[in-house]
Amino acid sequence: MRDPNQSPGAVDRLLADAHVRAGHRGGPAPTAAERIARAEARARAAAPHPAAAPGRSVSRISGPARETGDRDEDARRELDLTCVQVVGAPRAAAALTWLSRPGASRRVEPDGALVFACLMHLVDRAPAAQFWWQFAAGSGNPAAARCLALHHRLDRNLPDARVWSEQARRLTIQQAEQEGLPVPAGPSAERRPLLPGRIAEQLLQQCEQGLRPRLPSALEQAVHGLVVVRGDEALGEITQPCPELLGALCAQC
Numbered sequence: 001m002r003d004p005n006q007s008p009g010a011v012d013r014l015l016a017d018a019h020v021r022a023g024h025r026g027g028p029a030p031t032a033a034e035r036i037a038r039a040e041a042r043a044r045a046a047a048p049h050p051a052a053a054p055g056r057s058v059s060r061i062s063g064p065a066r067e068t069g070d071r072d073e074d075a076r077r078e079l080d081l082t083c084v085q086v087v088g089a090p091r092a093a094a095a096l097t098w099l100s101r102p103g104a105s106r107r108v109e110p111d112g113a114l115v116f117a118c119l120m121h122l123v124d125r126a127p128a129a130q131f132w133w134q135f136a137a138g139s140g141n142p143a144a145a146r147c148l149a150l151h152h153r154l155d156r157n158l159p160d161a162r163v164w165s166e167q168a169r170r171l172t173i174q175q176a177e178q179e180g181l182p183v184p185a186g187p188s189a190e191r192r193p194l195l196p197g198r199i200a201e202q203l204l205q206q207c208e209q210g211l212r213p214r215l216p217s218a219l220e221q222a223v224h225g226l227v228v229v230r231g232d233e234a235l236g237e238i239t240q241p242c243p244e245l246l247g248a249l250c251a252q253c
Contacts, residue, residue: 072153072154079121084207086114086115088194089194090191091191093193099116100240117135119194123220133145133151137167137168148168149162149164199215227239
């Protein structure tokens with residue numbers, strides 16, 4: 001895994017690996033993003049147009065209010081889907097290892113920070129998710145910067161949303177310019193799932209249905225029970241994973 005000062009790239013490799021089998025035979029399985037796009041297209045095609053009842057007019061939300069609501073829903077879906085892809089990537093467990101190991105508070109790998117942030121988002125611990133997204137984005141991860149932009153968009157913090165959206169754009173360009181450069185070997189080379197395949201599939205299906213992706217209650221409770229809040233002289237209280245968290249998640253596989 002790269003040093004935080006080195007060029008980005010490992011995050012997109014995490015996302016590139018985030019494929020879930022579609023369960024059909026023949027041909028390559030569609031990616032998560034393709035499955036979401038197909039599901040949304042089917043939903044739009046099947047959606048009935050509202051008809052006015054006799055003597056009544058159809059009430060429609062129009063103008064900026066509707067446009068804002070649509071953008072918020074799009075942001076929520078994109079953020080949820082990105083988090084599902086990150087925690088479902090084959091190298092997610094290896095990335096999280098470097099965050100959950102003892103004594104990691106002073107030197108944390110950004111890929112592990114991204115994985116932990118996305119896991120915190122899926123269990124509704126927004127402050128922790130924001131902190132670790134910001135850490136990873138500050139270390140050069142475009143995916144984390146994009147997550148931050150979406151997060152602030154949903155909080156209606158539009159100035160910060162614009163800042164992180166522009167940062168994500170710049171980091172993506174930098175990453176494209178450095179594509180093909182050698183990547184230092186590290187723990188992310190290990191392919192080990194963080195979540196059981198069946199749970200990763202359930203999360204993806206929830207995204208396809210327009211629902212908030214949620215871990216099974218027993219697993220969610222385990223995650224809540226295996227994070228700790230530690231104090232830092234410079235940063236204050238920080239939510240971090242216990243070393244046992246990774247083992248508890250992988251034991252479900």
